[in-house]
Amino acid sequence: MKSVLIVMDGLGDRPIDEFKGKTPLEAAKTPNLDKLSASGVNGIMDTIAPGVTPGSDTSHLSLFGLDPEEHYHGRGPLEVLGVGVGLKHGDICLRANVGTVEPDMTIKDRRAGRIDSTAEHCKALDGLKIDGVEIILKPSAWYRAALVLRGKGLSPNVGKNDPKEVGVKVMEVKPLDNSTAAKKTAAVLNKLTKLAYEKFKDLPINKKRTATGKLPGNMLLFRGAGKYVPAPTLEERFGIKAACVAGGGLYKGVARYVGMEVIDVPGATGRYDSDYDAMVKAVKAALDDHDLVFLHFKATDSAGEDGNPQLKKEMIEKMDKAIGGLLSLKDCIIVATADHTTPCSLKHHSYEPVPVVMAAPGVRTDDVIAFGERSCAKGGLHRMRGLDLIHVILAHMGVLKLYGA
Ligand code: ZN
Numbered sequence: 001m002k003s004v005l006i007v008m009d010g011l012g013d014r015p016i017d018e019f020k021g022k023t024p025l026e027a028a029k030t031p032n033l034d035k036l037s038a039s040g041v042n043g044i045m046d047t048i049a050p051g052v053t054p055g056s057d058t059s060h061l062s063l064f065g066l067d068p069e070e071h072y073h074g075r076g077p078l079e080v081l082g083v084g085v086g087l088k089h090g091d092i093c094l095r096a097n098v099g100t101v102e103p104d105m106t107i108k109d110r111r112a113g114r115i116d117s118t119a120e121h122c123k124a125l126d127g128l129k130i131d132g133v134e135i136i137l138k139p140s141a142w143y144r145a146a147l148v149l150r151g152k153g154l155s156p157n158v159g160k161n162d163p164k165e166v167g168v169k170v171m172e173v174k175p176l177d178n179s180t181a182a183k184k185t186a187a188v189l190n191k192l193t194k195l196a197y198e199k200f201k202d203l204p205i206n207k208k209r210t211a212t213g214k215l216p217g218n219m220l221l222f223r224g225a226g227k228y229v230p231a232p233t234l235e236e237r238f239g240i241k242a243a244c245v246a247g248g249g250l251y252k253g254v255a256r257y258v259g260m261e262v263i264d265v266p267g268a269t270g271r272y273d274s275d276y277d278a279m280v281k282a283v284k285a286a287l288d289d290h291d292l293v294f295l296h297f298k299a300t301d302s303a304g305e306d307g308n309p310q311l312k313k314e315m316i317e318k319m320d321k322a323i324g325g326l327l328s329l330k331d332c333i334i335v336a337t338a339d340h341t342t343p344c345s346l347k348h349h350s351y352e353p354v355p356v357v358m359a360a361p362g363v364r365t366d367d368v369i370a371f372g373e374r375s376c377a378k379g380g381l382h383r384m385r386g387l388d389l390i391h392v393i394l395a396h397m398g399v400l401k402l403y404g405a
């Protein structure tokens with residue numbers, strides 16, 4: 001038996017007045033998700049633990065069976081893996097933006113007018129050495145880039161140069177402890193800040209941008225330092241081959257971290273316009289040579305963070321329609337769930353558990369006939385932890401061995 005794990009990011013919500021007290025998921029027309037609920041076993045899930053508000057990074061680690069208490073080393077390494085940069089144990093990884101600063105280092109725009117490529121910027125710094133430390137800088141989508149420091153005696157325990165607001169100066173990177181490694185890493189990053197301005201200001205792309213009235217990309221802003229420490233892969237732990245279909249970089253990064261093959265799908269943007277039908281088609285194709293395929297939809301979380309329940313409902317309906325293409329798969333477990341709750345009323349993540357359904361031949365069905373936060377709470381999976389989900393899936397696939405004799 002094979003399996004598809006569908007994660008609708010930030011799907012969970014709270015009652016909404018304009019939906020007469022229903023959540024966006026409860027208010028949405030979801031015939032396909034409801035079919036899964038009616039033919040499957042349902043429950044609610046705390047992806048980390050009751051009362052803990054999960055990040056998307058920690059919750060996905062948990063969904064893939066890695067305890068974030070042990071395996072989470074900051075957002076940086078996961079974002080960098082998402083860009084496809086090959087990492088070595090001990091690399092210090094950061095998320096980076098190309099932004100615009102005044103000559104006195106006051107930030108004018110953190111995204112350089114949403115500059116559409118950082119390729120020239122990355123080329124100007126990639127491969128250089130500062131104090132014996134190799135700088136690796138690779139372009140990501142739009143104004144984003146992935147920054148890696150590779151060398152001896154480095155520490156992830158350093159601050160950032162990105163204040164995350166405009167009208168203030170680029171920050172000096174501070175060591176966050178008294179170690180020689182943290183001091184050295186902060187010093188390298190401060191030299192990199194200066195070097196970035198020198199190398200970026202005269203790049204051809206900036207001359208062109210300035211000539212057409214656009215903001216130049218003349219500064220590298222970075223944050224979220226983390227150390228890359230490899231984790232055991234799904235293949236090493238369970239002997240299964242897994243693949244990922246996602247638009248957003250972070251999700252590709254977590255997938256690579258657990259050894260999944262990331263399948264790039266044209267049109268999978270991770271934004272509202274993402275081509276879900278193309279993603280579902282890619283999932284079906286990936287099932288030919290993988291045991292488990294992870295499918296990630298982002299727009300539910302984005303609509304929650306935008307505080308737009310109507311849009312969240314529409315996005316859920318769009319996802320439901322696309323998922324219909326998976327319902328005819330034979331001998332396949334379909335699991336649909338979320339990584340956390342993102343209430344439109346809060347515009348950020350919250351602690352409430354998320355609904356989960358597992359539909360497959362032979363599952364012990366329950367009385368739930370609709371996929372929703374409250375309906376799934378009455379199902380046979382009851383209230384479970386995210387860390388256990390992969391074990392439940394693999395057990396039903398027949399992959400896990402007898403415990404004892
Ligand atoms: Zn999320």
